[in-house]
Amino acid sequence: MALTVVGSVAFDSIATPFGEHQRVLGGSAVHFSLAASFFAQVRLVGVVGDDFGEAERAVLKRRGIDIRDLEVVPGGETFFWRGHYDYDLNTAKTLETHLNVFADFEPKLSEASRSSEALFLGNIQPELQRRVREQCPNASFSALDSMNYWIENDRDSVVAAIGLVDAALLNDAEVRELTGEPNLCRAARRIREWGPSLVVVKQGEYGAALFSEDGFFSLPAYPLENVVDPTGAGDSFAGGFVGFLAAHAPGELTEELLRAAVVYGSTLASFNVEEFGTERVSRLTFPEIEKRFAEFRRMTHFEHVDLPRLVG
C-alpha cells in the first residue's frame, strides 16, 4: 500500500559526546520515509534547495522512496539545523536553525501522492497539515506529529489538525503541554475526544504508549548501551508505526495490529539512534528488524507465577 509523507528535508550538523557530523541528511520526512520504506511504498512530499545533491537522493531512492514530489527551489538552500547533545542524550540543544526554502514550503502533491491509502503529516505548520489532509481523501489511515513550537504559538490550529487524523503521535511533554493535563491517561483521553481514535505517546528512552479504543498498551524502549545520535528517533518511530499500518490498509486496524505497529516503530527508532543521521537505517535489512522485534518480545514477556503458599 502507498503512504504519503509530508515534512522537512534537512541537512543536520550534529555534535554528541560520541562525535560530530556536518551536514548529514536529515529532516522529519527523511527519517520517516526510510523507516516506513520497509513496510510500504513511500511518497515523500518536501522541499529542498539546489544544494541537495545526487548523493542525498540516492539514499532515498535505494530504499525505493518516490521523490517525485520533492520540490527543488532553484538558487535556494535546504533547511539546515545545527544542534548538540550532552551525555544525557534526551534533549537536543539547538545552536542554529536556517529554515531556508522550508520557510515558504507549500506542499504540492502529485496525483499519485494524493491517492495514497495512508498519510503521515510530519511536523510542519498545522495549517499546512490540514490542507494536505484535505487533499488526500483516499487515505484510510492518517497520522500526524507536531512540536512544542506550534503548540505554544498556534494551539487551536494544532487541535484542528489533530481532529482530522486517525492517530496523533506526540511525545509526552507535548501531550501534557497541549492539554494542560499532567496525567498522561487523562491527557490522552482528551486528545482522543478531539477526533483521533489513537494517541501514541513517545517517551524517548522510556519507550512508547498507545491509547486506543481497547485501552492501553505500553512498550519500553529497546535497551542500548550505545546511543550515538537521537536525532530523528521520533520520526523513525512514526515511520515504523505508520508504515506497518499502511501495509495493512485499508483493512481493519485491530488491537493486535496496532500493538505490533508500536513494536515496529520502537524497533526502527532503536536502530536510528545507533549511528549518526540516516546511516544505520539506510543500510538496515528486514531480517535485522524481525530479529529485534523478537528481542522485544523476549524482554517484555512474563507469566503469572503462583505463590508456594498464600500468605495474604
Add this chain to the structure above:
Amino acid sequence: MALTVVGSVAFDSIATPFGEHQRVLGGSAVHFSLAASFFAQVRLVGVVGDDFGEAERAVLKRRGIDIRDLEVVPGGETFFWRGHYDYDLNTAKTLETHLNVFADFEPKLSEASRSSEALFLGNIQPELQRRVREQCPNASFSALDSMNYWIENDRDSVVAAIGLVDAALLNDAEVRELTGEPNLCRAARRIREWGPSLVVVKQGEYGAALFSEDGFFSLPAYPLENVVDPTGAGDSFAGGFVGFLAAHAPGELTEELLRAAVVYGSTLASFNVEEFGTERVSRLTFPEIEKRFAEFRRMTHFEHVDLPRLVG
C-alpha cells in the same frame, strides 16, 4: 518464608493537588512491610517515639507484621516529614524533616529477625545497612534501597553496602548519580560488577526495569487516571518485589520468578499511589492484586504479525 526489613517509620504530612493529610503513617519500612505482607511473614526493625500509638500499630498488626523489633524511645518523637507535590506528581518537595528518634537509630535485631530467609535494607545510613546485613547470615536473598543523600555524602559506603546484597533497587536518577554513567544499561552493568546479581531500576510513572544475569526485562507503570499521593510508591514496589521473592526463598531465583516479582512490585506501587499514605494498601486484598497482575499482562502483551506482502 520470613522477611526482615529495616528502615524508617514516620509520620508524614503530605499536600498534593488532591488534598492535604496531616501526620499519616509512613516511612520506608512501613510502606515496604504492608506491601510485602501479602507474600511473606514480615519482621519490621525500626524506631519510633511514644507519639506512635495503638492506631498505627494496629495498621501493621492487621497485616500480620511482626513489630517486636519496633523500638520505642521513651520521651522521643517519631521521624516526621512534611512535603508537597505539584500537579506533576513526580517530585516531592520537602518542607520539613525532623529525624527525631531516627537520628540515633541503631537497629536492634531479635533472634527471629536475624534468622529470616530474606532481608530488605531500606533507605538508611549505608553503614547501618552493612551492619544489619552482617547480622542476618541466613538471608538467602537480600536487597537494598538508597537515596541521593547517601550517594552524595557517603558514596563509598553505599557501594560497599551494595556489594553485600543480591539486589539493588534504585531509581534511575540514583543509578546515574551513583555510577556517573548516563546510559542506564551501562550504569546497571557497573552496579552488577560491584556484587549484586540483580539491579532493579525504578522509573516512577514510566515503570521499572530489571537487569539480571539473563539480560533485561522492562515493565511500564500501571496507567492510572488518579494518582493521589506518590509517597511510598518506591517502598511499596520494593515490598511487592522482595516479598514475592521471599515467598520463594531459598529456592532458585529463575528469570520467570524475577519477572513476576517486578510485576508484583509494580502492582503494589500502583495501589499505593491511589490514596494518601498507607490507606489503600492497608485495606487491599490479594484478589485485587491478582486482578491487576492480569491487567499488566493484557496491557503489555503483543504478538508478531506478518506483513501482508514483504516490501523491504
